[in-house]
Amino acid sequence: MTSYSVKQLLSGVVAIGSQVCIKGWVRTRRDSKAGLSFVSISDGSCAETLQAVVESKLSNYATEVLNLTKDCAVIISGELVASQGGSQAVEILASAVEVTGFVENPDTYPISPKRHTVEYLREHAHLRVRTNLISSVARVRNAVSMAIHDYLQSNGFYWIHTPLITASDCEGAGELFKVTTLDLSNPPRDDKGNVNYKEDFFGREAYLTVSGQLNVETYCMGLSKVYTFGPTFRAENSNTTRHLAEFWMVEPEIAFANLMDDAALAQGMLKHVFKTVLNNNSDDMRFFAQFIDKSVVTRLESMVNDSFEMISYTDAIARLEKSGKSFENPLYWGVDMASEHERFLCEELIGKPTIVTDYPKDIKAFYMRQNEDGKTVAAMDILAPGVGEIVGGSQREERYDVLVKRMQEMGVPTESLDWYLDLRRFGTAPHAGFGLGLERAVSYITGVQNVRDIIPFPRTPNNAAY
RNA sequence: GCCUCAAUAGCUCAGACGGUUAGAGCGACGGACUGUUAAUCCGCAGGUCGUAGGUUCGAUUCCUACUUGAGGCGCCA
Structure with a gap:
């Protein structure tokens, strides 16, 4: 049968x-x-x-x-x-x-046939996929992942498996987890009494990666269109609904491209993802619309048809100032916008996903390309209503002298990144890329507000059970 | 890391100016009824009120510390 x-x-x-x-x-x-x-x-x-x-x-x-x-x-x-x-x-x-x-003890079996809070389900992470909510999230997460691959592959991108262990601790993207095989209770010491990492597994200090970007840029300078898609690690003590210590990120990188090409790629990819989920996961989306947020389906539908709003940082600050809204955090040209600013901008003033471009150089990473004005860099963030930043990207600084000068200004050691600088010495080309947080994207799509419910086994400060 | 809130039955919650036997709904279990749909109806069991101290004749209730969880902020994807 x-x-x-x-x-x-x-x-x-x-x-x-x-x-x-x-x-x-x-x-x-x-x-x-x-x-x-x-x-x-x-x-x-x-x-x-x-x-x-x-x-x-x-x-x-x-x-x-x-x-x-x-x-x-x-x-x-x-x-x-x-x-x-x-x-x-x-x-x-x-x-x-x-x-x-059989279920041995149905009276105390954690997943009874009734509504449960997501907090309760998190404490039974090994059983929670047996609920309507978490199983629908798992299916949508899978659909989003495959739609990303599908979009990039059909547009000529190669999936590059960048390393999870890295020696670069200077990418500026946050705190790193150290990787070591040394005996922490009795580590080897050098003459000065410092821990001697020459005796460690890699003969040097090593970490879990916070981003595959710098590595994937090397393959971009030969394969033209590439992306990474895998887990990423941040040892930040972040306690919010949108941060994880281990999360998945997609990072496309395109050669002979500028910031506008980058923004167009991000928008095209997101729209393809939204369309795919609407088509292939309509029963899951119906569930989210019924029990989580009744606007999730109509929101995605309008997203597929409308284009995203694009606004420069300078104009965004001006609009926020002109709105007359009073904010907790200071607001003036040059500040890194706080969550309240970003939310008010994309949720109240604009009302849809918003691409903010050309940020002041002093609040952005060393590798972002400086604009002609000398004050801003060719960076973009995509803000989604209700979730905040889901994409962060930029055109990369391809000019050797400008990049070195910027690294020196920002105190980024050039020696350990000489391989990265080589890309600017041997056939450099304009290029750009971005990172999309998978959990944040799925959170936005499903309306499930906490990324801890988007990944099967969330890792957060003080939480690595299972 | 900072701020705020919370912890009472398997789950979601109510409640007690500090005083005898702490309640409800759902779930589980037993029964009635029915081609049912998160069925419906009746019944039964189930709690050292997060942990440790303190105040008090008496604390689950007030105070302190701790633990755990949640939300907000910062960091970012």
């Missing part, structure tokens, strides 16, 4: 009357004194469940079927029939129910 997923059976590709088999976990069981039970099965293939009708004549009906509770694992075989009930087109009339695993 052929096995099918719930999604296949509900889609109508299998003829009524076929003998079929489904494997999954019980969501709910309803018994009828007419001598049958209704058992809804979820197998993760879609947001919906398949209803199995189990008649009391089955040999294990009284002993097993009547004891099924949420998340018991079952294999059900039978005939696919047109449903007599109103809520589904088809159901399976069971000829056999095999229970591969």
